[in-house]
Every structure is written in structure tokens, then in C-alpha cells.
Amino acid sequence: MPRDITPERLARLRKVLSWRQKDLTLVLANIHDPHNVSAIYRSCDAFGVAQVHLYYTDTAFPSLSGKTSASARKWVDTVRHQDRDSLMSTLRASGHQVLATSCSPVAKPVADYDLTRPTAIIMGNEHSGVSQELVDVVDGEVYIPMYGMIQSFNVSVAAAILLSEASRQRVVAGMYAKPTYTDEEFEARLAQWIEK
Numbered sequence: 001m002p003r004d005i006t007p008e009r010l011a012r013l014r015k016v017l018s019w020r021q022k023d024l025t026l027v028l029a030n031i032h033d034p035h036n037v038s039a040i041y042r043s044c045d046a047f048g049v050a051q052v053h054l055y056y057t058d059t060a061f062p063s064l065s066g067k068t069s070a071s072a073r074k075w076v077d078t079v080r081h082q083d084r085d086s087l088m089s090t091l092r093a094s095g096h097q098v099l100a101t102s103c104s105p106v107a108k109p110v111a112d113y114d115l116t117r118p119t120a121i122i123m124g125n126e127h128s129g130v131s132q133e134l135v136d137v138v139d140g141e142v143y144i145p146m147y148g149m150i151q152s153f154n155v156s157v158a159a160a161i162l163l164s165e166a167s168r169q170r171v172v173a174g175m176y177a178k179p180t181y182t183d184e185e186f187e188a189r190l191a192q193w194i195e196k
Contacts, residue, residue, distance in 0.1 A: 005194055013193050016075075020050040020189075022180045023096070023118035024166055027053040028089065029134060030125040031155055034062035039156035040123065041070065041072040047163040048176065051077040055087050055134070074196050088137055096120040100130040101158060102141035109145050116164035116173045123159050 026044060031037055044052055054061060061080075064073065081087040091098050099113065100122040113119075121142065124130030135141065144153060144161050153161065170176060179186055 010194070013190060016048075017186060017190055017193060018179045019048045019159075019176050020180060021048045021166075021175065022048055022050045022185075023094070023171060024115070024170070025051050025053060025091075025096070025120045026159060026163070027055055027091075027098075027120055027122040029055040029122050029130055030057060030059040032059045032062055032121060033126060033155075035158040036126065036154065037062055038064055038072065040159045041076055043156070043163055044076045044162040045072045047160075047167045049076060050180075051079060052071050053087060053090070053120065054078060054080045055084075055122075056080070057082065059133075060090065075193070076175070082132055084137065087134075091120045094118060097140070098122065098138045099140050099142045100124070101137040101143065101162075102130060102135065103143055103151070104135075104141055107141035107143040110142050110162055110165045113142060115169045116175060119166065121159075121162055121166075123155055126155055139173050158189065 024047075026040065026049065028037060028040060031040070041052065043049075079090065081090065088098070096118045097113075098120045101124055120133055122130050122138065124134075142162070144158060146153075167176075181189065
């Protein structure tokens with residue numbers, strides 16, 4: 001342990017790390033606006049998401065700047081994928097149900113899904129949504145019920161709402177009350193966080 005870390009700082013790191021949900025994740029699929037990406041990372045940190053998956057096949061990953069986005073990305077791990085097989089094999093290997101945001105007739109409201117299960121939600125491009133190649137291989141399609149004239153949310157707002165519902169379900173199930181990491185994983189990650 002570094003000598004310059006205060007007991008308060010160490011306690012804070014331990015508490016936040018104990019809340020991390022290693023089996024809840026988002027997939028950012030060709031999202032191009034850096035403000036949206038930064039906002040999504042902030043929401044992931046706020047709701048205890050440990051890791052975000054980046055799927056960029058036809059869009060360059062945006063250049064992120066600013067203290068806020070850099071700070072949020074520091075606490076949320078990033079895994080990059082360049083093809084569908086890599087993405088899906090990684091998510092399947094860890095037992096995730098994979099959902100895609102969608103407005104199709106088969107999509108179900110977010111509250112209809114059990115988000116206490118290991119879950120990955122794919123957030124699509126601002127203009128075209130989740131690509132059909134990904135929709136073809138997911139376990140379900142999800143939408144946020146809306147009651148106004150406008151029938152879509154900004155992608156970063158949608159991500160926050162979906163994570164809020166996942167968090168609500170997980171709080172009720174007591175999942176934030178016990179770490180999702182093994183003792184060894186916890187101590188290894190804590191050591192990494194102390195160095196940040």
C-alpha cells in the first residue's frame with residue numbers, strides 16, 4: 001500500500017469496489033458522439049458497472065477529453081471488440097443474457113426482463129440504432145416505455161435509464177450488499193485502484 005493514501009480514501013475505494021457489479025455491462029456499438037460516450041461512462045460508474053464493451057466496426061471510437069470523462073473512464077474497465085464473434089463469445093463465456101435496445105414489435109419493456117441475471121445491454125448508434133448483425137444474435141430486444149410525442153431518448157439518457165432499472169432490481173435483490181468479486185479479485189482490483 002502506498003504511504004500517501006489516507007485511511008478515508010482507502011475506505012472509499014473499498015466501499016465503491018464492493019458495490020461493483022461485474023456481471024452487468026453495456027456494449028457501446030458504433031456510438032460516435034464523444035459527449036454521449038463520456039456520459040455513458042459516468043452512468044456506468046454511478047450504477048456500479050465494472051466493465052464496458054466497445055464494438056466499433058464502421059465508426060471510429062470518438063476522442064474523449066475533459067476531466068469528467070477521463071475520471072469516469074478511469075474507474076470503468078474497457079474491452080474492445082472488432083467483430084461480432086469476439087464480442088458475443090466473450091459475453092457468452094461469462095454467462096450474460098444479451099439484450100439489444102430496439103423499437104421493433106418484438107421488443108419488451110425493460111422492466112419485463114430479469115436484470116439480476118448476468119446482463120449485457122447493447123446501446124446502438126445515434127442514427128441507426130443497433131445493427132441487424134447484432135440484433136440477429138441477441139437473447140431479446142428491450143425498450144423504455146415512453147408516454148410523450150417524442151418516441152426516443154438520447155443514447156446516453158437511455159443508458160442511464162436502463163442502468164437505473166437494473167440497479168433498482170439489484171438493490172431489491174440485495175446484490176449491492178455483497179461484493180461480486182472473489183476475495184482475490186477484490187484485492188487485485190483494489191491494488192490497481194490505489195495506483196490510479
